[in-house]
Amino acid sequence: MLTLETIDLNGIQSFYALSNRLNLNNVIPNKVTFWKLRNNNPLRKSYVTNNIKLNEFDALIRITVEMSKYLYPYIREILKSKEDIKANSVIWNDFNKRFIELIKERFNIDSLRVKKILNQAENEEIIIKSLLILSFCISNQGYQKLKNFLYDF
Amino acid sequence: MMQNKLSFHQSSTSLEIIGLPDYSNNENKDQISIISQWKLTIIDKPLIEGKIEHLGPIMNAFYIYSNLLIKNKMPIYESKLIDIKADNLYIHNIVLKSSKPNVKPLVLKIGNSLLSDTINCFDQLNDSPNVRIRKTDVSNYIPKKGRFGLNKKVKFFNFFIPPFIAICSLILFSSSFIYFYSPFENIEIKKRLNPE
Numbered sequence: 001m002l003t004l005e006t007i008d009l010n011g012i013q014s015f016y017a018l019s020n021r022l023n024l025n026n027v028i029p030n031k032v033t034f035w036k037l038r039n040n041n042p043l044r045k046s047y048v049t050n051n052i053k054l055n056e057f058d059a060l061i062r063i064t065v066e067m068s069k070y071l072y073p074y075i076r077e078i079l080k081s082k083e084d085i086k087a088n089s090v091i092w093n094d095f096n097k098r099f100i101e102l103i104k105e106r107f108n109i110d111s112l113r114v115k116k117i118l119n120q121a122e123n124e125e126i127i128i129k130s131l132l133i134l135s136f137c138i139s140n141q142g143y144q145k146l147k148n149f150l151y152d153f
Numbered sequence: 154m155m156q157n158k159l160s161f162h163q164s165s166t167s168l169e170i171i172g173l174p175d176y177s178n179n180e181n182k183d184q185i186s187i188i189s190q191w192k193l194t195i196i197d198k199p200l201i202e203g204k205i206e207h208l209g210p211i212m213n214a215f216y217i218y219s220n221l222l223i224k225n226k227m228p229i230y231e232s233k234l235i236d237i238k239a240d241n242l243y244i245h246n247i248v249l250k251s252s253k254p255n256v257k258p259l260v261l262k263i264g265n266s267l268l269s270d271t272i273n274c275f276d277q278l279n280d281s282p283n284v285r286i287r288k289t290d291v292s293n294y295i296p297k298k299g300r301f302g303l304n305k306k307v308k309f310f311n312f313f314i315p316p317f318i319a320i321c322s323l324i325l326f327s328s329s330f331i332y333f334y335s336p337f338e339n340i341e342i343k344k345r346l347n348p349e
């Protein structure tokens with residue numbers, strides 16, 4: 001989700017609008033619930049063990065897949081920019097810069113795993129794989145695919 | 154007889170399926186169940202086409218490779234018909250081997266963007282209600298390594314946690330009834346019974 005938020009500057013609002021469109025209001029009634037669910041990530045500064053429920057986990061996956069469909073042209077362009085870095089270095093560099101800014105803002109930077117993500121020499125693989133996972137999950141079967149990828153991570 | 158043609162597009166890639174409906178099965182005239190030809194067009198790359206028996210293995214190859222790509226740094230997929238290998242994290246080398254003798258294999262280099270376009274074209278084909286092909290269950294494919302890991306973890310917990318909890322609760326419960334022998338207390342009782 002953070003990768004998608006890196007692309008869409010107004011990401012939180014878009015996630016919430018999508019949850020309404022997907023009729024997930026009973027699971028995610030407001031933005032605070034959204035924030036609480038996302039805080040189940042142990043890498044976050046504001047990590048809280050809320051014990052995320054299965055329907056909440058499913059809702060987050062559905063929103064991520066739907067958002068990836070809308071942002072596919074951008075995801076594709078970022079992936080392409082890395083294939084020919086001399087021609088398109090601006091797109092990749094901008095994305096990487098904003099991604100790191102978001103990580104610094106929201107994640108616990110003392111964690112070793114977060115330090116690895118922040119290290120520009122090492123984070124390429126993590127970013128590319130995240131973008132690839134999102135780009136592979138834009139079909140109607142995207143929900144199941146993303147779920148499988150996450151269980152396997 | 155006019156053949157039906159269906160196209161699936163995703164950015165720089167398009168997949169064309171040509172075939173006929175199965176009238177013996179009372180199918181709609183727009184349906185394609187008997188595929189006679191397919192073409193995969195990737196912009197700036199040679200055209201890929203083949204028989205119906207080649208479509209399934211090629212789709213499977215792409216699906217399996219995409220899963221391996223997420224898991225491994227340098228994934229390799231090899232088969233009689235197609236080899237896919239990662240040159241690096243961004244470029245993938247595809248070798249398509251012809252079933253006809255004396256035909257040189259077709260070598261393509263595609264980036265991550267074209268790979269995801271191709272996968273999405275195959276997904277659209279799988280989702281399409283107008284084409285009946287043997288649906289690949291690869292989209293739900295979890296690499297063996299991962300599946301094994303997941304089961305192993307679950308099995309480990311299922312096997313060890315219940316007896317561990319049982320033993321701990323037994324120790325806790327029985328510790329409340331523990332009796333420590335105290336020799337002084339025993340002497341006192343004896344003295345009370347025999348005051349001499």
